[in-house]
Amino acid sequence: MTDVLDQFWRAYLYASNGAPSGVAVTLWLLVASVSMGFFISIALAVARVSSRRWLSLPLWLFSYVFRGTPLYVQILFIYAGIYSLDFVKGTPPLAAFFQSGYNCLILALTLNTVAYTTEIFAGAIRTTSAGEIEAARAYGMSRFAMYRRVILPSALRRALPAYSNEVILMLHATSLAFTATVPDILKVARDANSATYQTFAAYGLAALLYLCLSFTLIGLFRRFERRALACLGTQR
Amino acid sequence: MFLNGYGPLLLAGTWVTVQLALLSLVVAVGLGLLGAWAKLSAYRGARLAATAYTTLIRGVPDLVLMLLIFFSMQIALNDVTDLLGIEPIEIEPFAAGVLTLGFIYGAYFAETFRGAFMAVPRGQLEAATAYGMREFQVFRRILFPQMMRHALPGIGNNWQVLLKSTALVSLIGLTDLVKVAQDAGNVSFRVFLFISVTGLIYLALTTLSNGILYCLDRRYSAGVRELRL
Numbered sequence: 001m002t003d004v005l006d007q008f009w010r011a012y013l014y015a016s017n018g019a020p021s022g023v024a025v026t027l028w029l030l031v032a033s034v035s036m037g038f039f040i041s042i043a044l045a046v047a048r049v050s051s052r053r054w055l056s057l058p059l060w061l062f063s064y065v066f067r068g069t070p071l072y073v074q075i076l077f078i079y080a081g082i083y084s085l086d087f088v089k090g091t092p093p094l095a096a097f098f099q100s101g102y103n104c105l106i107l108a109l110t111l112n113t114v115a116y117t118t119e120i121f122a123g124a125i126r127t128t129s130a131g132e133i134e135a136a137r138a139y140g141m142s143r144f145a146m147y148r149r150v151i152l153p154s155a156l157r158r159a160l161p162a163y164s165n166e167v168i169l170m171l172h173a174t175s176l177a178f179t180a181t182v183p184d185i186l187k188v189a190r191d192a193n194s195a196t197y198q199t200f201a202a203y204g205l206a207a208l209l210y211l212c213l214s215f216t217l218i219g220l221f222r223r224f225e226r227r228a229l230a231c232l233g234t235q236r
Numbered sequence: 237m238f239l240n241g242y243g244p245l246l247l248a249g250t251w252v253t254v255q256l257a258l259l260s261l262v263v264a265v266g267l268g269l270l271g272a273w274a275k276l277s278a279y280r281g282a283r284l285a286a287t288a289y290t291t292l293i294r295g296v297p298d299l300v301l302m303l304l305i306f307f308s309m310q311i312a313l314n315d316v317t318d319l320l321g322i323e324p325i326e327i328e329p330f331a332a333g334v335l336t337l338g339f340i341y342g343a344y345f346a347e348t349f350r351g352a353f354m355a356v357p358r359g360q361l362e363a364a365t366a367y368g369m370r371e372f373q374v375f376r377r378i379l380f381p382q383m384m385r386h387a388l389p390g391i392g393n394n395w396q397v398l399l400k401s402t403a404l405v406s407l408i409g410l411t412d413l414v415k416v417a418q419d420a421g422n423v424s425f426r427v428f429l430f431i432s433v434t435g436l437i438y439l440a441l442t443t444l445s446n447g448i449l450y451c452l453d454r455r456y457s458a459g460v461r462e463l464r465l
Contacts (some may be wrong), residue, residue: 025393068442069435070403073414077431080418086428173299179407186300199311203304207296 003048005205008192012185014203018138021183023209029184033109034167042156045121046147059118071158071173074112077179079104101180108180115116120166124159125151158227164221168214175210185209242420242430250437256333256412257399263338264296264398265391268345275350285448286346293333293343298401305336306408341398348390353379392449394434396442403438413437 010016014024048059064075082088083098097103128151136146156163178187189206193199274286295299310327316323356379364374406415417434421427 020385049350065435065439068439070400070414070438072407073431073435073438076414076418077428077435079432080421081428084421084425099261172299175299186297186303189303190298193307199307200304203300203307207300207304210300211295212294 003196003198003201005201007195008188008202011183011191016183016188016191018235019183022185022188023213024173025175025177025182026171026184026213029106029109029177029182030167030171032106033113033165034041034170036106037111040110041117041121042152044114044118045125048118049103049125052155054165061174063115063119066112067119071108071112072176072179075105075108075176075180101177101182104174105177105180105182108175109170112173113166116166116169117163120159120162124155127158128155140216157231160221160228164218164225167221168217171213171217172210241418242424245416245420246413246430246433246437249411249413250441251358252330252411253413254441255400256330256337256382259334259400260341260398260402261395262393264341264345267338267342268349271342272353273406275346276353283320283442287386290343290346293340294347296335297368298340299404301335302404302408303342305339306332309336329408333410335399336408337405339397341401342396344358344394345391346399348387348394349383351384351390352383352387355370356382368462381456388449388456390449393446393455397450399441399445400438 008016012022020028036216044059046061047055050056052191064177078098079101083095083104088098129203132150133146134153136150141149155208175186177184179191181187192205193202194203271286271289274282275290277283309332313327314324360378360382363375366377370376402412403414405419406412413434417430418427421430424430
């Protein structure tokens, strides 16, 4: 245990060989994909509940495909599959984009979380009570104003418990980063394992770090939920 | 040639994936029932152990646990055989994969079953006891069938997650669908094609399980009044 800690504590937390690694990279992956995914998902959720089939059907298919296949296969598809195409290799901007493990990984994670989050938000929008929408219409609100003032504020609140679960799952999903050669916590653990042969210490330390991050996130969401959901009168 | 002649290999890989998922499901459901029983039991020790199990396992990514358990299990076994002075026993990767996945998802199933057990009205169990049923009879005739209705959505969810996480076993050296597809793609220089096919196979598997879950749900909801809005 002490070998692993002595040699690798810096790598586990923030940097190895002058490049970011470990917890710092894991958190960066999480923040990047979840924050982009959040805004994209709101727009897509509004389209997903639309009564226009040409708008909602492609989104149904998108989330069906991304929720029905493993994230690891999606990462392989983007990192190894797309880059292997001659068309991509022959187009310099595309080739440059897909060559980077970070780009591919964040793209895969974002698409994955958008698929789940869109369904969560769309579900919450659908459960908006009809009376609220009628009232908004009666006030003469435009569709945009209705979403901004009435539907989204309450729908996003109701979606919060499911959404916080999704964020925790995304934290766990970032552990696939090493398959795209991105040095997250697990990649450092693998390096530590092959350098010291202390398997239990190397992976155990990674597990401990993930546990701390999970609990911190859960705690933050609990506090936020208590504030945001106070208006619904469902304090737990 | 269709899939460069890798069709049969991909099929074999799919079979490994399906076997792995189903066997892990059996282990996970068993551990889940045990965990739920322990969480609701009157013994403080059992409750504590079960809570530690579900909390710790669910707080750590399945991939990290898989690597931790898979590699540490072999090392721990080596230490034991060394201590006893007998020949080292090599754990078979497939069995290790099943046990590891089952152990991880047992924690998720325990939470599902705990909620479902609590949803069965106590009066039903008391009535069964009053009829003179033994404890196991109460479980088999009253508790289990009613608990299943509440547990099914959760079971379905966990199963889909478990099925998808079998893709990770290629990282601990098992020759499953993903590994076969990667190898085939690298050899034939058609990575894109083979990964796409893998995705489609997984999609077919999840679609199939959706259908089965729908039928099960119909069966276990028999006799429950449906409210149409």
